[in-house]
Each structure stands twice: as structure tokens, then as C-alpha cells.
Amino acid sequence: MDDNRRMWADLGIDLEAHDGLLEVLPPLFQDVYLSQKGRPSRMAYFDNVFAEIHGLRVRELVNHRKAGGVVVGTFCTYVPEELIIAAGGIAVGLCGGAEIAPEEVGRYLPQNICPLIRSSLGFKLAKVCPYYESCDLLVGETTCDGKKKFFEILGELQPVHVMELPQRKGPRDVDMWRGEVGDLLTRLEELTGRKVERQALAGAVKVVNTKRKALLRLAELRKSDPPVISGLDALLVNQIAFYDDPRRLAVKVNELCDELEKRVDSGKSAGVSARPRVLVSGCPMAIPNWKLYGIIETSGAVVAMDELCTGIRYFRNLVDEEPDDLDGMLDAIATRYLKTDCAVFTPNEERVRNVLGLAKDYDVDAVIYHTLQFCDPYSVEGFKVERALEEAGLPMLYLETDYGTGDVGQLKTRVEALFEMVVA
Numbered sequence: 001m002d003d004n005r006r007m008w009a010d011l012g013i014d015l016e017a018h019d020g021l022l023e024v025l026p027p028l029f030q031d032v033y034l035s036q037k038g039r040p041s042r043m044a045y046f047d048n049v050f051a052e053i054h055g056l057r058v059r060e061l062v063n064h065r066k067a068g069g070v071v072v073g074t075f076c077t078y079v080p081e082e083l084i085i086a087a088g089g090i091a092v093g094l095c096g097g098a099e100i101a102p103e104e105v106g107r108y109l110p111q112n113i114c115p116l117i118r119s120s121l122g123f124k125l126a127k128v129c130p131y132y133e134s135c136d137l138l139v140g141e142t143t144c145d146g147k148k149k150f151f152e153i154l155g156e157l158q159p160v161h162v163m164e165l166p167q168r169k170g171p172r173d174v175d176m177w178r179g180e181v182g183d184l185l186t187r188l189e190e191l192t193g194r195k196v197e198r199q200a201l202a203g204a205v206k207v208v209n210t211k212r213k214a215l216l217r218l219a220e221l222r223k224s225d226p227p228v229i230s231g232l233d234a235l236l237v238n239q240i241a242f243y244d245d246p247r248r249l250a251v252k253v254n255e256l257c258d259e260l261e262k263r264v265d266s267g268k269s270a271g272v273s274a275r276p277r278v279l280v281s282g283c284p285m286a287i288p289n290w291k292l293y294g295i296i297e298t299s300g301a302v303v304a305m306d307e308l309c310t311g312i313r314y315f316r317n318l319v320d321e322e323p324d325d326l327d328g329m330l331d332a333i334a335t336r337y338l339k340t341d342c343a344v345f346t347p348n349e350e351r352v353r354n355v356l357g358l359a360k361d362y363d364v365d366a367v368i369y370h371t372l373q374f375c376d377p378y379s380v381e382g383f384k385v386e387r388a389l390e391e392a393g394l395p396m397l398y399l400e401t402d403y404g405t406g407d408v409g410q411l412k413t414r415v416e417a418l419f420e421m422v423v424a
């Protein structure tokens, strides 16, 4: 048995089912990613992180735990990574992006639940995710109804702490959320048996801000026309940012940006079309959900920006580094996270403004609005986004999809029709 298999077996992974999963991923990655032309050479790091998705990074988690650290799994961009890092933990994003074990999932969930939730449960039930099995604690949140109820089920299988997220952003909601941030810190301290000190939290704030700044730098470079990086490659970087070591990731994203800046100076473009430029807006796309980006970029367009949690929503806002006492830092963290403009909030005009702002800043020709099937918050909010874009004179294509491949032909036809219209 090789080292990885022994590690997976020790984590309680179902090796046979896991073999099946690992057989599917490399050809898919080859097809979607490695077949792209004109990729930046610095994408090699991210390709390798993906190739080692259940290898090197999982070993780092295992070694971290052996050294007395903890691993904490998350499912949402509202969960403050700073607290986990300050407690000496590693945060890993666990949202699933592929359909797994549908029969077993069907014993717990009805068919009409969003694929992200079904997938996240499927990876746990099928015992094919070494990240799940490395976690000492999972942190859920009361965002959409499906997730809320999913965390109840998950709590029967693994320790779960749920953060109560308000649905509005008034003064009472701000206070409530600040209390939730404090409660998570307490839960983490109980888990590790250690108090989080001021210096540790200040350091963690810097680490996560540094990661965000690197991702923001990459986002800024995507304004260039012709594009210096494909939307697919940028998506991969954003997806990996949820589970890679944050310090190393920031270094690697900055190295990628150095290369992209040289491309801007020399006029060298990525091997994707310069126009139409598209903003993708809506539900997140967890690994290995690359379906829509693949369709867009093989239909003669480029994804110039992503108004998604696997995009700018994850790193747009920084935590204020001014406060130097623990309470002040926790206030700053709570404030930063509550700025996030997920569709679960009401009212949520700031998201509409943000979509318009991105469409303008990235000089896009069209917006593709992506909702996962049965996602009420994003599907209903699509109406307001579309109306605002219409007033701004920008076309929006609303697409609802899942993790299957059965609708690829139909999606491609609709996407191509949009591009024909915008270039006409």
C-alpha cells in the first residue's frame, strides 16, 4: 500500500469508492484545463495543487494535527478564517462541486435540493473526502434553508458548530452577528484548550488580508483587454484559495500576477477570445464544477470577472487592521464579514450595485447569471439584477443548471446565441 493509500485508509476513506473518484478527475482536468492554449507558466503551481488534491495538502493537514493543531471545515464565505488560524487551526472549504452517492443522499434529502448541498452531503456519506475526515470541527451557518437543515444532518455524523447569520444588516443584526463571531472564537478555544491571544489574532488578520490582496491583484489584472488569463484559470485559483495554505497561496498568486503584468506590458494575451467579455454572477462553483466556464470559453468568449463566492465576493473586502485590542479586532472581523452581499440577505441592493459596478469596471459585453437548481435566493434575486442591467443597457442571460452534463448542449446553444447577439 503506498503512503497516500495508507493515509486515506487511516482517515477512514472508502478506498474503492475513492479510487473511482480519482479516476474521473484527471481526464476531466486534462479536458477542461490542460487543453487550453496560452496559459501562464505560473499556473503550473495551481495545476499541481489540483493534481495533488487528496495527496500533499491532506498530508499537511494530517501532520498539522499530529503536531497538536486542529482542522476546521467550512461551507461559506461568512465563516471568519481569521479565527480558525488564530486558534492554531487550518481552515478548509468543503463545498462539493460534483454529484456523489445520489442513492445514499436520497435517504436524507429530497430530490429538489440544490446540487451544492446534495454534493456536500454526498462526499461525507460516501467517505471519499479526506478533507472532511481530517476535520476536528465543521462550521456551518444559517444562510439558506437547505443549508440550515443540512447542518442538522451533518451534526449527527461529525461535530458541527452553526453560526447564526442574520438576514438583514440593521443595528440589531450587527450586534447579533458580533455575538456569533465571539461564540465561534469561544468554541475554537474549547476545541484547542487554549485562549486566543491578541497577537495571534492580529497575525491571522494579516495572513488572510494578504491572501485577499493577492487575489485582488489578480482580479485587477483581469481588466486587461486582451485578457492575460482565462476565466477558467482564474476560477481554479479562486477555488484552490479555499483549501490551500493561505501564506503560500498568496506568494503563488503574486508570482502569477508578476507574470501577468509582463504579459500586459508586452501585449501577450491568453489563448482565449478577447471579446465578448462576460461577467458571471450568482451561485458559487466548487471544484470540479467548471461546466459553465468551459462552455463560455469554448464558445468564443472570455469570463472577465466572477461575481461569485468563488470569485470577488470571497476577497473584495479586507479586515481593518487598525484595532489592536481583542474586542476591537473581533468588531473589525464581524464588520468585514457582514459586508458580504450574498442573496440570502434582504434587502440586498448592494449586490445589485456591485454587479453593475463590476460590469462597468470590467467593460463586459454581457452578464451570465448562474443559479444552481433549486437555489431560491439567487434565482429570485436574478429578477432585480436583470432589471438593473437592462436599465444600464447590458444583456443578461439567466441560466439554471446542476452538476450533471445532460444540459451542456442546451446551455451551449443559449450561450452562443447570446454571443452572436452581442457581437452583431
Ligand code: BJ8
Residues within 6 Å of the ligand: 075, 076, 077, 078, 114, 115, 116, 117, 143, 144, 145, 146, 147, 283, 284, 309, 340, 342, 343, 344, 372, 374, 375, 376, 377, 378
Ligand atoms: S455567502 S452564496 S457560500 S450561502 S447555491 S447552498 S445559497 S441553495 S452556497 Fe453560498 Fe455562503 Fe451565500 Fe456564498 Fe443555498 Fe443557493 Fe445552494 Fe448556496
